Amino acid sequence: MELWLIAPLTALVSIVVAAYLYVYVNKQDSGTPKMREIAGAIQEGANAFLKREFMYLTVFVVVVAAVLAIFLPNGPIMGVAYIFGSICSGLAGYFGMSVALKANVRSAHAAKEGLNKAFPIAFRGGAVMGLAVVGLALLGISVVYYLTGDPGIVLGFSFGASAMALFAKAGGGIYTKTADVGADLVGKVEMDIPEDDPRNPAVIADNVGDNVGDVAGMGADLFDSYVASIVAVMILGQAMGIDKITLPLIFAGMGVLASILGVGLVRVGKKGNPGKALNWGTYLTCVIFAVLTFLATYYLELNFGIWGAAVVGLLAGVIIGITTDYFTSIDRAPAIKTAESSKTGAAINIITGFSYGLISMVPPLVGIGVASAGAFFLAEAFGVSGIYGVGMAAVGMLSIVGMIVAGDAYGPIVDNAKGIAEQSGLEEDVIDVADKLDAAGNTAKAITKGFAIGAAGLTVLALLGAYKEISGAVSFNLMDPLVLTGALIGLAMPPLFSALVMLGVGKNAFRMIEEIRRQFREIPGLKEGKEGVKPDYAKCVDIATKGALKELILPSVLSIVVTLAVGFIGGIEALGGYLGGSIFSGLIFALLMANAGGLWDNAKKYIEAGAFGGKGSDAHKAAVIGDTVGDPFKDTAGPSLNTMITVMSLVASVFAPLIAIYALSF
């Protein structure tokens, strides 16, 4: 038996475990009729979104697949691999969202019996997504590689996954913030009614949004990075000599095992701290991965430099996660100082939060830098090409993605659970339990966002290496004018992309706000909460969905077309510089926006917990403005950038053979 077949085997195990957990969640009690009704509305809204998204996506995927089939060498196979990649990623997202939409109401119901009953339902619901992502990703790669034996074709699979990620992450991000900003601005600010109040017409759209953006979106994003990192290393391995091609698959297989074990070990007591439980689960998974791969390296006589590089990557991921946590946590200096600054008004709150957001990018940038240099030199010290080591650092960092996604998908499940508990009028102490579950979700979310950005960073560096091998470029020297010009254009792309996406949220939120106001104005008794009067939830879901997909078109098309234009006009070196520039500014804005957004959110929560005048004070109003600015930062523009830079890198690598031949030359 070939050794690398451990990858599809563990992938299958992962899928089986996911299915088992799905069944477990599904057989839990789904609560009172009122709760089922609300959960049903969320489910309906989510399905409406997914249906429309998949419709758009199908058109997009078919067009791109046709382009690949026509123009590329190996075109038809590439096209098929591309479609297969987008289907696998879409399947994982659909699977994960289905269970999330069941786990939310079930864990809300179980909250009546205490934390230790509700937590496993929510967490296992998240784990389905996590294990489905790694299972389907690894299985997909294995199938494509088994059938073709060519990492170049696996690149097509990866490209397909990235198209899915772009739709799920950026489209979902626009959707979720449209709903959130709209619901908050009219509900909380204008009408002064609480969050998640059933009178608010956008409340269902808002609940749907959490699932769309954070479950399906984050899952597709990490699916994308996970596949891309493995493919990049396979390509680098091929360039170095045949025996290393399947090595990342073996490591990834170990990572899947570690994630399954880690998921199984997460538990929390009756008075336990679910946030701690999630974090310990992550740390444990890391340790298991390091031990498993150490043993594999020892017994299979693999290269310890490569093992070291993978562990360096993993460590960097953990460090980035922890520093992100510091800069966004509710009980740390940045959030507290930002909260305090709200006393002098919204402007100072925003300046302070933005400034800490700027500072927060220092540790991850230095971390990615040191990790890549460390992995490079470790690999070289053991006789392996340094850039291969950098790729393995990315694979190592992403090896525990199953666990990371599980923790992340837990977030929207408990956020929804809290919403359902409030909307269906459960008792104070039940809502209290739901609150505790939710707070843990926010911490997990901050860490996984940092992790996702770090992983994307190392992955695109590995992809840059892969691109260099495929294109045959000699170096990307900043003193070469084409590289430099490419880099300057590349730098401009992520800011342009985030701006278009955020302006999209603004435009869409505007439509949403008009609709919410209209309903409050025109539906008699709605504002007063008269018995039996219900807003038109579906209309709001529809507005958010249509608008989100419309606003996504321009930035997506630009990120593909400009990449090709730079390549075909400037040549392979210019395109290398362009990728470098876009990686740089992509990392910067992804980190800044995710962290500043998280920080403003928690500064507001810190005040709501009673500090500086508490809820309703001027400081609170100022902090709410900061939080609203942060919403599209942290949930739309910031996290979409990971995906965007991965897509651009993959476009470059996929078209590199053509560019090398047909580019205008200077």
Place this chain on the structure above:
Amino acid sequence: MELWLIAPLTALVSIVVAAYLYVYVNKQDSGTPKMREIAGAIQEGANAFLKREFMYLTVFVVVVAAVLAIFLPNGPIMGVAYIFGSICSGLAGYFGMSVALKANVRSAHAAKEGLNKAFPIAFRGGAVMGLAVVGLALLGISVVYYLTGDPGIVLGFSFGASAMALFAKAGGGIYTKTADVGADLVGKVEMDIPEDDPRNPAVIADNVGDNVGDVAGMGADLFDSYVASIVAVMILGQAMGIDKITLPLIFAGMGVLASILGVGLVRVGKKGNPGKALNWGTYLTCVIFAVLTFLATYYLELNFGIWGAAVVGLLAGVIIGITTDYFTSIDRAPAIKTAESSKTGAAINIITGFSYGLISMVPPLVGIGVASAGAFFLAEAFGVSGIYGVGMAAVGMLSIVGMIVAGDAYGPIVDNAKGIAEQSGLEEDVIDVADKLDAAGNTAKAITKGFAIGAAGLTVLALLGAYKEISGAVSFNLMDPLVLTGALIGLAMPPLFSALVMLGVGKNAFRMIEEIRRQFREIPGLKEGKEGVKPDYAKCVDIATKGALKELILPSVLSIVVTLAVGFIGGIEALGGYLGGSIFSGLIFALLMANAGGLWDNAKKYIEAGAFGGKGSDAHKAAVIGDTVGDPFKDTAGPSLNTMITVMSLVASVFAPLIAIYALSF
């Protein structure tokens, strides 16, 4: 006679013209006793700031000069050149500020007789600064080069100028926004009294701030870039063969002549548009420069590739200025849409403005990229090294600095004039004239900021080339792990610097706000505007000054120490990557912050002019919050970054010989 002596000759002419204009401004009528009193208070405040700044600066300069003298080869001479550079820059700033503080009250007085009387006083006041900057810079370089014949020593002169710029620009920036934010938040927002109301204790500090930040700061900043671009090209010329060393001096001399002519040609009719007059002056100066250098190239049989590169740079500068104008102008789509978005609250105003700010960096980044590639290939086509062409593009862009600074310094003069007119209760129609002068100043300011960033961008690219020559590095290849890690660390520096500076403003504004509130609380009759009751202006000036210099220490020291640390630990290639990374993120944040800030300002003004509910409406309140966020963006953090990246590049070049020998090697 040696040809390059045209440089010191034109520099002397420039200084003589500046002195003549100084005398012209000085002999104008300085108005009523009330006006003189207010102007006197501003002057006193400005002198207090300068005195304290020069005190700190002296300590800093002496310490750095001692370090240079001890550690560098040619140390003592370098130390002297360094001190000389900081003195020349300081002198230009002092000279310029003195005349600005005279021109403000005199043009306010002349406004009684109409636009065509007031405008020349204000503009010529600004022109003194412009001509003093280019005169003293070019004379200083010439003297150092004449005495030593070594461009390496001129680098020391440039480094001295950059130290001055850091203090004037970043320190002045913190000062001016401390005063502005404090005055606005308590005055306009809390007390609901108009801007520039004499009851506001911070009003003098605010008026001083305009001079400190925009006259002295911008002057020192462009002095710095101007010198650095010339030195970088001299070093590149030396590396290529001796006959090109003095070429940039000849071009700079032509630029000074063009600026003198341009300044002389700016005039405005009784019903004229001063904004147009300023812009036409700039375009005219460009044309004169292009013609003069063409003739010189033709008759002196110089290289037309080099001439072309210089003209390409100049064109890029103009294009960057024009696009900046589009993104920040009050009557263009970005400002109007941002104003409109204020209807849905401060958060949407901020998201919209920020998004346009992100988009606004596309044209300048592409412009700098295309200009550098164009200059590179033009030079190569005529048989000159490409990077030399890039340097000459920077020299070309900066050749018209005399005119640019003149237009820029005009801004705070008329801003002050308007303030003085209001505070001393002049008639409506006089204030109207002052208003028109002021509006033109804001346009000129936006263009010159874009120009300054573009010029700094090309200059640091030229400096990167100079650093490569001095250090002996072969290439800065992004696939080299040390270059990459350096780049990632370099990327983090400008955001860190801006964050520290903005948090500094926040901290300092906090102190200021407390003081303003205290005065309103404790001085009886102040709030009501009782006859004879005056606030303690000096106390506010003092708080702003002390705080600004204190908050400047950490970011300045970091930008020097980290540069040296990266060099000595990572080696010359890592430092090259580091400079590249810091240039990239420095450009990004400088453009984003300057443009978003200008945009928010004008969106607010658009509403104040009557749109979307006008002054006092909810939209206006939202826009005021956006404007307040933009204040430290556009006047502190953003423009300081030019200086910061120039300082880091110069530190690298100055210490390159040591780093090449003593760096740890991998």
